[in-house]
Amino acid sequence: MFRLIAFDADDTLWHNERLYTKGRDRFRRLLASYDVHDAIEEYVHQTEMRNIRYYGFGVMSFALSLIEAAIDLTHGRISSGDIGSLLDMGKEMLTADIDLFEGAEEAVAHLSAQYPLMLITKGDLLHQQAKVEQSGLAKYFRHVEVVSDKSEATYRAILSRLHLDPAHFLMVGNSLRSDILPVVRLGGWAVHIPAELSWSYEEAELPGGLHERYFEVRNLGELPGFLESLRNQA
Numbered sequence: 001m002f003r004l005i006a007f008d009a010d011d012t013l014w015h016n017e018r019l020y021t022k023g024r025d026r027f028r029r030l031l032a033s034y035d036v037h038d039a040i041e042e043y044v045h046q047t048e049m050r051n052i053r054y055y056g057f058g059v060m061s062f063a064l065s066l067i068e069a070a071i072d073l074t075h076g077r078i079s080s081g082d083i084g085s086l087l088d089m090g091k092e093m094l095t096a097d098i099d100l101f102e103g104a105e106e107a108v109a110h111l112s113a114q115y116p117l118m119l120i121t122k123g124d125l126l127h128q129q130a131k132v133e134q135s136g137l138a139k140y141f142r143h144v145e146v147v148s149d150k151s152e153a154t155y156r157a158i159l160s161r162l163h164l165d166p167a168h169f170l171m172v173g174n175s176l177r178s179d180i181l182p183v184v185r186l187g188g189w190a191v192h193i194p195a196e197l198s199w200s201y202e203e204a205e206l207p208g209g210l211h212e213r214y215f216e217v218r219n220l221g222e223l224p225g226f227l228e229s230l231r232n233q234a
């Protein structure tokens with residue numbers, strides 16, 4: 001039924017969003033020392049959204065957006081020392097250890113014996129490649145794609161390069177916006193695995209007509225059994 005199964009990486013195979021949550025907490029504490037307390041979260045979010053077109057996704061974009069927000073919210077009072085600490089925080093995030101979700105390696109190893117697997121992750125090329133390498137999971141994937149965004153056009157280009165009909169493609173991920181919606185719109189299939197922590201950007205409403213093309217499982221441990229039952233039904 002499926003000729004290729006693709007996985008998202010961040011918050012699907014390993015923890016990611018909690019680093020950003022910690023980063024936002026540290027930012028709030030930093031600004032409190034400048035007596036800035038209000039609407040910080042919303043301002044950071046708006047700054048990140050504006051900056052996607054310049055910097056794309058990932059830690060570098062986040063760090064630059066925090067610096068920009070700090071300058072704006074303190075009306076230029078932020079010290080160079082504190083800007084330095086935001087840059088240091090970015091480097092800490094870029095070099096943080098990879099912490100796999102429970103059952104991630106087992107699920108990927110199990111499925112790699114049955115299907116060709118692909119990893120599709122968006123963000124900074126250098127950082128995403130380093131994480132894939134450090135995760136120890138690279139050996140299970142026939143293809144690894146680091147993309148700047150996960151739009152319908154991105155998936156269409158990947159599938160057309162592989163001469164693969166979307167009807168034979170399944171994407172697994174935590175993000176309705178990036179992993180599920182564009183794939184089912186193309187005529188592919190998707191399994192949503194909600195993460196405890198997900199970036200608000202990754203939320204989306206799925207139009208009713210597309211519901212039959214995607215499924216939800218609670219965690220990676222359930223995925224192989226779920227696909228097995230799907231195959232038996234087919």
Ligand SMILES: [Mg+2]
Pocket residue numbers: 008009010011012173174175
């Ligand atoms: Mg993700």
